[in-house]
Amino acid sequence: MKLQKSHFVFTPKQQNGIFLLVILILLAMLGMYYVHHFPEEEEFSEAQKQELIRVEKFLDSVKLEKQKPKKDTIYPFNPNYINDFKGYRLGMNLEEIKRLKDFRADGKWVNSIKEFQEVTKVSDSLLNKISPSFKFPEWVQKRNSVKKKKRTSIATYTSSTKKKDLNTATKEDLEEIYGIGDKLSQRIINYRLKIGGFVDNIQLKDIYGLPDETEQNILNEFSVINPKPVKKISINEASVIELSEMIYFDYELAREIVEYRKLHEKISSFEELAKIESFPAYKIDRIKLYLTLN
Numbered sequence: 507m508k509l510q511k512s513h514f515v516f517t518p519k520q521q522n523g524i525f526l527l528v529i530l531i532l533l534a535m536l537g538m539y540y541v542h543h544f545p546e547e548e549e550f551s552e553a554q555k556q557e558l559i560r561v562e563k564f565l566d567s568v569k570l571e572k573q574k575p576k577k578d579t580i581y582p583f584n585p586n587y588i589n590d591f592k593g594y595r596l597g598m599n600l601e602e603i604k605r606l607k608d609f610r611a612d613g614k615w616v617n618s619i620k621e622f623q624e625v626t627k628v629s630d631s632l633l634n635k636i637s638p639s640f641k642f643p644e645w646v647q648k649r650n651s652v653k654k655k656k657r658t659s660i661a662t663y664t665s666s667t668k669k670k671d672l673n674t675a676t677k678e679d680l681e682e683i684y685g686i687g688d689k690l691s692q693r694i695i696n697y698r699l700k701i702g703g704f705v706d707n708i709q710l711k712d713i714y715g716l717p718d719e720t721e722q723n724i725l726n727e728f729s730v731i732n733p734k735p736v737k738k739i740s741i742n743e744a745s746v747i748e749l750s751e752m753i754y755f756d757y758e759l760a761r762e763i764v765e766y767r768k769l770h771e772k773i774s775s776f777e778e779l780a781k782i783e784s785f786p787a788y789k790i791d792r793i794k795l796y797l798t799l800n
Contacts, residue, residue, distance in 0.1 A: 582641035585622050586615055596636050602626040613774030617642060643780065643787070671731040672710075672724075673703050683727060685720035701753050703734030705795045712792065738798040741773055754793050759784055773799065 593603035619637045680691035749760035780787040
C-alpha cells in the first residue's frame with residue numbers, strides 16, 4: 507500500500523530557506539524598532555552655540571582679509587640698480603628712469619638721497635615715499651657720516667681758538683687730550699712717522715683703537731695745518747710696484763687693481779674700485795689723498 511506524503515515534511519533545502527526567511531524577518535523587525543525608538547540627538551547647549559557663532563565670525567573675517575587688496579611693500583634696495591620695471595613700480599616716469607640709467611652708464615654711482623634726486627629730478631613727494639627704503643653700501647654710509655662730521659668740525663674750528671698742528675704735536679701734547687693715554691699717544695706718533703706725516707685730519711681714522719669721541723677731542727685742539735706734500739699718482743697709469751708702495755695697498759691688492767683696470771680699459775671713479783673684493787672701500791676717502799684718476 508502506497509503512503510501519502512505529508513505537506514509539513516520539508517526537504518533540507520526547503521528547511522534552510524525557511525530558516526533564512528525567519529532570520530530576515532527578525533532583522534527587518536529589529537531595524538524598524540531601532541528607527542522608531544532611536545533617541546533623538548541632543549540639542550547644542552547655549553555655550554556651544556555661542557562658540558560656533560564666534561568660529562563662523564572668525565572664518566568670515568579671514569575671508570574678508572584675504573579679499574582686501576594688499577598694500578605695496580617696498581623692501582630695502584640700492585637705488586643704483588633700479589631697472590625699468592622697478593622704477594615703474596616705484597612710481598618713476600620714463601624720463602626719471604632714463605636719467606638714472608644714463609648716469610650709471612658713465613660708471614658713476616648715486617651715493618646719497620640728495621644725489622639721487624639731483625640725478626633723476628624726482629618730485630619731493632615721490633622721494634619722501636621711496637627714499638626710506640634706500641640701502642647704500644656700508645662704506646658709503648660711513649663716508650657720508652665722516653663728511654657730516656667733517657663739516658661740523660670745520661664750523662667748530664672757525665669759532666674756536668687757533669689749533670696746534672697735528673704733524674708737530676708731541677706725545678706729551680697728545681696726552682693732555684681727554685681720553686688719550688700713554689699707549690694711544692705713542693700709537694698716533696708711530697703712525698704719523700710710518701706715513702711720513704698726516705695729509706688730512708681724516709687719517710686719524712686709521713689709528714687702531716681710537717674711539718670717535720676721542721678723535722673729536724683731538725680735533726678740538728689739533729688739526730693738520732701743514733700737511734705732508736703728496737705727489738698723487740694716476741691709478742689709470744701706475745704700475746703694480748708703484749701702487750704697492752702706497753700705504754693703503756699691498757702687492758696683491760695693487761695687482762688686482764691693475765688687472766681690473768686692464769679688463770675694463772679704464773677706472774672712471776674711485777667708487778668703482780669697491781667692486782674689487784679685497785679693496786678696503788671704507789678707506790676710500792684716505793686713498794683719494796694719494797691717487798688721481800687722470
